[in-house]
Amino acid sequence: MIRFDCLTLLAPRITDQLVVTSLSGQKIEWASLSQHPGNLLVGTMGTALGVGIGLAIGLPERKVIVLESDGSVLLSLFNLATLANLGPKNLVVLVFDNQVYSGTRISEPTATAGKTDLTMMARGAGIEQAITVRDLAAFEREMEAGLNGAELKFIVCKIEESVGHREITRTDLDPLENKYQFVRYLERTEGRPIFRGRG
Amino acid sequence: MLPTYRRPGSVILPLLRDDPAFTLVPVASESEAITIGAGAALAGKQVAIYIECTGLYVSCYTLVSIARRYGVPLLLIVGYLGGMADQRNNNVYAVSGAYIEPLLQALQIQFQVLQTGDRLEANIQDAVRQMHALKLPVALLFSGDFTR
Numbered sequence: 001m002i003r004f005d006c007l008t009l010l011a012p013r014i015t016d017q018l019v020v021t022s023l024s025g026q027k028i029e030w031a032s033l034s035q036h037p038g039n040l041l042v043g044t045m046g047t048a049l050g051v052g053i054g055l056a057i058g059l060p061e062r063k064v065i066v067l068e069s070d071g072s073v074l075l076s077l078f079n080l081a082t083l084a085n086l087g088p089k090n091l092v093v094l095v096f097d098n099q100v101y102s103g104t105r106i107s108e109p110t111a112t113a114g115k116t117d118l119t120m121m122a123r124g125a126g127i128e129q130a131i132t133v134r135d136l137a138a139f140e141r142e143m144e145a146g147l148n149g150a151e152l153k154f155i156v157c158k159i160e161e162s163v164g165h166r167e168i169t170r171t172d173l174d175p176l177e178n179k180y181q182f183v184r185y186l187e188r189t190e191g192r193p194i195f196r197g198r199g
Numbered sequence: 200m201l202p203t204y205r206r207p208g209s210v211i212l213p214l215l216r217d218d219p220a221f222t223l224v225p226v227a228s229e230s231e232a233i234t235i236g237a238g239a240a241l242a243g244k245q246v247a248i249y250i251e252c253t254g255l256y257v258s259c260y261t262l263v264s265i266a267r268r269y270g271v272p273l274l275l276i277v278g279y280l281g282g283m284a285d286q287r288n289n290n291v292y293a294v295s296g297a298y299i300e301p302l303l304q305a306l307q308i309q310f311q312v313l314q315t316g317d318r319l320e321a322n323i324q325d326a327v328r329q330m331h332a333l334k335l336p337v338a339l340l341f342s343g344d345f346t347r
Contacts, residue, residue: 040241044264044265044268046230046260046261047264047265049234050231050233050234050237051234051235051237051238051241051265052238053234053238054234054236054238054240054242055239055241055242056238057222057224057235057239058239058241058243058244059242059243076231078226078228078231079231082225082226082227085225086224175270176269176270179270179271183241186242186243193243194242195272195334196272
């Protein structure tokens with residue numbers, strides 16, 4: 001199983017859900033598959049899950065999907081404890097665990113290539129429903145359950161390392177442009193202002 | 200006028216917890232206070248983040264990579280422990296406190312140091328107005344009387 005195939009299954013399911021991506025392959029591949037205005041292409045390590053938790057708390061009626069990676073989650077492990085205790089029922093976390101820091105281009109192994117199991121860590125933090133999927137059929141089943149269900153989902157997707165994203169033209173969407181696109185989309189669909197003018 | 204106390208958070212947090220206008224979100228790290236706060240702000244919430252000064256060091260990465268890079272309004276309520284006007288905590292925090300103002304300047308985060316409760320409400324209103332105008336974090340540093 002590779003990440004691009006998982007994301008290819010996810011993309012057509014997106015209607016009004018919000019999608020927050022971490023960096024590198026997650027961001028590049030998702031941006032190539034989806035130009036939905038509800039995408040927030042965070043693109044920095046160790047930050048997407050926190051932003052997704054905040055969005056899920058702020059918009060409890062809206063489904064929020066976070067596309068994370070093993071290296072990124074390992075950088076901000078405190079997120080797991082906070083996520084467990086807050087337990088937003090509208091959040092689906094997909095952690096694409098390729099067991100390497102692919103962005104280094106020399107594929108240094110992460111801790112999950114060794115003894116570390118992110119699903120067990122998430123359960124230990126209190127996310128009892130955390131699960132691991134290892135093939136596309138299981139991914140599709142759990143992803144669908146996350147999209148259609150009303151409980152926190154934390155799915156660690158064990159994937160092979162793939163470097164296809166290096167051949168994809170990267171989005172030129174500026175972070176500020178992405179923010180305003182995202183916020184204006186929310187304002188339209190939520191029917192209320194997000195930002196409070198110029199003070 | 201707020202009662203005096205040793206650390207600003209010891210009074211501020213119970214007040215927030217008891218006020219139904221606020222949703223208190225406990226976090227495990229100041230770093231994720233910024234990312235979670237940013238997500239909530241992008242969902243339309245007005246976000247205030249209470250941290251002690253050492254937490255500013257912990258949150259530098261997310262302040263830069265999320266709050267400043269995306270331009271997100273966040274009110275940082277900082278217990279300015281170890282600053283020159285701190286009345287009780289210098290023994291432990293003086294070194295940490297010494298770098299807070301230059302750190303905020305380096306991060307290009309506007310701030311105001313409050314040593315008394317005079318004009319407290321107006322100072323908070325000013326900071327909130329400024330954070331929305333800038334769409335960036337701004338900080339209020341609580342020192343002096345707030346650390347008695």
